[in-house]
Amino acid sequence: MTGKRRAGRPSGPPAAAPKPAPPSTPELQHPPESGESGASAGAPRSRAASRSRRRRRRRSAVRLPDRAIVFVGPMAAGKTSLGKRVARELGVPFVDTDAVFVRQHGAITDFFAAHGEPEFRRIEADVIAQELAHRGGRIVALGGGAVLTERTRELLASFPVVLLMTTQEAVLRTANLSRRPLLRDDPNAWGRILEERRPLYEEVSDVTYRTDRATKEQLARRVAQWARSFGKKRGPIPGTGEQTPPTRSEA
DSSP: OOOOOOTTOOSSSOOOOOOOOOOOSGGGSOOOOTTHHHHHHHHHHHHHHHHHHHHHHHHHHHHSOSSEEEEEOSTTSSHHHHHHHHHHHHTOOEEEHHHHHHHHHOOHHHHHHHHOHHHHHHHHHHHHHHHHTSOSOEEEEOOTTGGGSHHHHHHHTTSOEEEEEOOHHHHHHHSOGGGOHHHHHOTTHHHHHHHHHHHHHHHHOSEEEETTSSOHHHHHHHHHHHHHTOOOOSSBOTTTOOBOOOOOOBO
16 A cells, blocks of 8 residues: 655654753752762872972972081070071071080080180080081071181181171060070170171171061071072082082172
């Protein structure tokens, strides 16, 4: 049996019905499985953070001087307290040569009274030379009068030296006078001693920071940044004979 096809009707099997489009509103769409989105997004962030930390460590390792960074300055200028903060910032040891002397020879005031200043300065210079002979980065804080010894000044020519300065008013305001009988008994002695030693401090130092004009946290970051980018001034690296780069100074 045959028949006529209706006009306009296509031949062949009927076309499949179109599939409905997915809902476009966010509330009608299926949410992702729990943890799926966070894990996929968190992994790249974690890897990027890890790479960033490794880059920072590599930069610090490259820029840090390969020898001690020495802090000099007048009494109560903050050499020990700031030195410890900078050492933590750089991830290196901290040494206070006065503390080393006390451990080996007893209280400095008692040693002065028993043996006199010349003998104290001689042994102090030996202690400083021993500490600076250690290879690798570290922070070494010297006593206020260490620069009086010529042997020590000559040795400092081969090391980065940071001079910390402040004012007599700031020292008398912040220092523990019970631990500093010289200041307690004669408050003006600090200024007189500084003026006598100032030329020697300036002779040995590469950069100067005022500890009365910023917080210790700010100063620690600034000194650490300077130390990482430091190019050493004059003389050979101790024990190697290698010449060091020219002086670089900042205010």
